[in-house]
Amino acid sequence: MALISFLSAAVQAGMPLLFATVGEIITEKSGNLNLGVEGLMLLGAVAGFQVGLITANPFLAVMGALLAGAAGALVFAFLTVTLRANQVVTGLSLTILGTGVASFTGQSLMGQVVPEGISKFFAAVNIPLLGSIPFIGPVLFQQSIFVYMGFIVAIAAGVYFYKTRLGLNLRVVGENPAAADASGINVTLYKYVHIIVGGALCALGGAYLSLVYIPSWQENVTSGRGWIAVALVIFSMWNPYKAMLSAIFFGGLDIVGFRIQKFDIAVSQYMIDMLPYIATIIVLIAVSAKKSKENMAPQSLGEPYFREDR
Numbered sequence: 489m490a491l492i493s494f495l496s497a498a499v500q501a502g503m504p505l506l507f508a509t510v511g512e513i514i515t516e517k518s519g520n521l522n523l524g525v526e527g528l529m530l531l532g533a534v535a536g537f538q539v540g541l542i543t544a545n546p547f548l549a550v551m552g553a554l555l556a557g558a559a560g561a562l563v564f565a566f567l568t569v570t571l572r573a574n575q576v577v578t579g580l581s582l583t584i585l586g587t588g589v590a591s592f593t594g595q596s597l598m599g600q601v602v603p604e605g606i607s608k609f610f611a612a613v614n615i616p617l618l619g620s621i622p623f624i625g626p627v628l629f630q631q632s633i634f635v636y637m638g639f640i641v642a643i644a645a646g647v648y649f650y651k652t653r654l655g656l657n658l659r660v661v662g663e664n665p666a667a668a669d670a671s672g673i674n675v676t677l678y679k680y681v682h683i684i685v686g687g688a689l690c691a692l693g694g695a696y697l698s699l700v701y702i703p704s705w706q707e708n709v710t711s712g713r714g715w716i717a718v719a720l721v722i723f724s725m726w727n728p729y730k731a732m733l734s735a736i737f738f739g740g741l742d743i744v745g746f747r748i749q750k751f752d753i754a755v756s757q758y759m760i761d762m763l764p765y766i767a768t769i770i771v772l773i774a775v776s777a778k779k780s781k782e783n784m785a786p787q788s789l790g791e792p793y794f795r796e797d798r
Contacts, residue, residue, distance in 0.1 A: 494740070494747060495627045499635060500701060502739025504529070504693040504710070506638045508717035509724060509731045510645050511689030515561075516721060517649065518682040519662040519788040522564055523579030525690050526714025527586020531556040532691025533709050534590040537597060537698040544603040546610060546699075553695035554688045560586060561687020562680075569679045572792035583714070590709075597705035602698075610634050610700045634700045638735075641689060645728040658682060662786030665793040675793060690714070712765070719768045722775055726785065741767055 508525050515522045522528075532553035539545075539552030564582050567573040601607075610632045618629040628639075649655040660668040661678045669675045697709050716738060724730035741764045 492623060492626050494743075495736075496630070497743050498736050498740035499627060499631060500739070501742045502735035502737070503635050503638045504696045504701065504713055505717050505720060505738055506642060506732060506735035507693030507696060508690045508714060509720040509735055510642050510728050511557075511686040511693070512717055512721045513686075513724070513726050513728055513731060514645060514682050514689065515686030516726060516789055517658050517662045517786060518679045519665060519786055519791065519793070520565075520568055520679060520683055521575045521579065521790040522561070522582070522683065522686065523576060523718060524560065524564060524582025524586065524687075525579075525717050526710060526712065527583035528557045528560050528687050528690035529694030529697075529710045529714045529717075530586040530590035530708075531560050531694065533694030533698040534594050534597070534705075535691070536695030537602070537705050538593065540602055540606050540699055541597070541600060544605045546606045549606060549699055550692070550695060553691045557688040557691020557694075558684045560691070561684045564687065565680045565683040568792070569676060569683070572794070575790050575792075587708075591707065594705055594707065598707070600705055602703040606699060607703060610703075632700050634696050637692075638696075639732065641692075642728045642732050649728065659786070662788060665788055669793075669795060675795075679793075690717070693717070716764055716768055719772055722785075723771045725775075738764055738767065 508529055511528075512522060512525050535556030536549045536553030540549030543549065560582060564578055567578045568575045612630055612632055613636075615629040619625045621629070647655075649659065657668065657673050658678055660671070661673060661675050665675045668678075693713070694710055697713075698705060702709065720731060720734045720738065724734045744760065744763060
């Protein structure tokens with residue numbers, strides 16, 4: 489029972505990472521490196537929470553988060569695709585912007601909790617039959633509807649990348665935009681659409697934290713999860729299916745400290761809090777050392793596309 493409880497909690501803790509990781513994978517598949525994931529998550533967290541407080545409507549709260557993330561990503565897309573600004577600098581600026589906006593607008597929200605109607609809507613749902621499956625049922629099928637949304641988004645992204653013509657076009661844009669352009673694919677449109685969709689999903693990860701996982705407003709609610717998500721993109725090798733396992737693994741690391749405290753083991757809380765970040769560094773080193781075509785980034789990632797250079 490303890491293992492089931494731990495895995496169930498790991499799934500919940502990993503869900504903001506899953507949304508953000510899949511969002512960043514979609515963005516990077518278009519050839520654009522957005523390091524503003526942390527800022528986008530914070531924008532989604534504060535927008536979703538504020539709309540939820542005002543309307544007490546879960547759909548509008550989620551919609552508010554999506555729109556906030558899409559707006560932030562649109563700014564990033566305009567600067568990096570149309571104006572061809574440096575993607576790293578623009579992404580870092582977006583993180584600073586999102587952090588500032590969340591801190592400023594969140595001052596009046598400190599200590600407030602999500603309306604009861606939203607909490608009930610996002611409460612754990614036991615899916616009939618599937619929820620009764622031994623071991624797997626309590627872990628995967630007795631969760632919030634937000635958790636199910638995360639798995640659906642990841643699976644849908646995988647199907648889109650590997651089973652559809654549009655997904656194939658996107659991968660070509662990310663690998664060789666000049667070749668995609670020459671074959672008639674609208675490179676600019678693909679980049680804009682996928683950067684905006686990716687940003688909206690990152691924001692949804694933040695909204696999960698403020699609406700479901702905590703669920704109240706606190707300063708710096710994301711606690712660096714956006715940066716971990718950027719690393720998980722590499723860990724999962726730009727594959728949404730692998731991102732699900734990666735997010736749950738790091739979700740488990742995120743909650744392991746609380747579990748250790750129950751056993752009264754004398755370990756510094758600061759050391760426990762560092763576990764996800766230490767694991768991130770180790771994983772990045774391990775993945776980087778394993779050079780293979782499978783785990784390489786899209787070839788044009790981070791490079792501006794100049795049509796005149798074809």
